[in-house]
Structures are given as C-alpha cells and as structure tokens.
C-alpha cells in the first residue's frame with residue numbers, strides 16, 4: 001500500500017450514491033424552507049419529532065465516544081466527539097426554547113413510528129459488535145445530512161424566511177460544517193485501514209441512514 005493513496009471512501013460513496021444522497025439533502029421539506037413555502041404545522045411537527053430524536057441521539061454519540069476511547073489511538077478524535085456532545089447540549093436547550101416560542105408541548109409529543117424506527121436503528125449501532133469505524137462513519141453521515149440540508153437553505157439565492165434562518169444556521173453554519181469535515185476525515189482514516197467486511201457494513205449503514213433521513217423529512221407532512 002505504501003505510496004498508493006486510496007481514494008477517500010466517503011468520497012467514493014457520495015459519488016456512487018449521489019441520487020440517494022440528494023434525496024436526503026434536497027428533500028421537499030428542505031426545499032420548502034429554502035423557498036419559504038413550508039407551512040408552520042409541518043415545521044412544528046418536525047421540531048417535536050426531532051427533539052425526541054436528538055434525545056435518543058445523545059446515548060448513540062456517547063457510545064461512539066466510548067468506542068473511540070477504546071479503539072482509537074488519536075486523542076484528537078475524543079476532542080471532536082466531545083465537541084459534538086457539547087453541541088447537542090446547546091441543541092436540546094434550543095429545541096426547548098423554540099418549542100415554547102411556537103407553542104409545541106414537547107412533553108406530550110408522541111414519537112411517530114418512523115422516528116421510533118430510526119431510533120431503533122441507532123440503538124443497533126450502539127451494540128458492542130459494531131466497531132468504532134462503523135460507528136464513526138454512521139455518525140458522520142447523520143450529522144452531514146443535516147449540515148448539507150440546512151446549509152442549502154442559507155446559500156445565495158435562497159429565500160428562507162427570517163424566522164427560519166436561525167434554525168438553518170444551527171446546522172448550516174461554518175463551524176458545524178468544519179465539525180462535519182473533521183468527522184469525515186476520521187471516518188476516512190478508519191475506513192482506509194478497515195477490513196473489507198467492515199467497509200461493506202459501513203456502506204450498508206450509510207444507505208440505511210439516508211433512507212431513514214428521507215423518511216424523517218417525509219414525516220413532517222403529517223400524511224403518514
């Protein structure tokens with residue numbers, strides 16, 4: 001392998017699965033935010049469900065941190081993951097504040113079956129049988145879908161209403177973009193030294209995540 005640079009795995013996958021990836025990051029719900037046509041009831045439904053998702057995401061991120069501490073020799077990985085947990089702490093406070101502004105009672109939000117399904121998938125990734133490479137790759141994918149989706153709503157030419165801009169900035173800001181790039185480079189480093197079996201599993205997980213994310217956005221319509 002010496003002297004031969006393997007192309008970054010995530011790059012290969014995003015090219016190979018471009019259409020599915022765009023299905024998750026350019027979903028009609030996001031396009032509706034971007035052009036201002038989204039309705040408030042959809043936004044509120046997404047907010048309530050995503051709050052529940054984020055609460056379930058915390059133990060998943062903790063499990064990735066635990067795997068990093070056991071399986072990675074890089075202290076820097078822990079720093080990145082700890083930053084991720086700190087961001088989730090802010091995020092939960094933001095959800096509570098946003099929900100109270102919009103009159104969404106978080107304590108009485110009933111988790112939708114699509115949400116429960118995604119949370120069950122997260123739980124399966126927390127198993128000790130799932131190694132650090134798979135866990136960090138899944139983590140990168142989940143964060144990146146939100147980063148890319150909301151950054152799209154802030155690009156030149158977008159007509160995102162002012163009151164939705166702060167939501168978009170939460171995931172679409174440059175720091176979050178930098179953080180996602182850090183996760184991506186950890187994932188690529190791990191994938192470059194992983195067995196074919198682990199790489200294959202990580203790719204299947206990526207496809208599952210993209211599908212879960214599409215379903216999650218679909219939920220905002222309230223028709224399913």
Ligand SMILES: Cc1ncc(CNC=O)c(N)n1
Nearest residue numbers: 050053054091142143146216
């Ligand atoms: C369904 C879903 N996917 C990804 C994220 C982004 N990560 C943490 O906030 C999220 N909030 N919700």
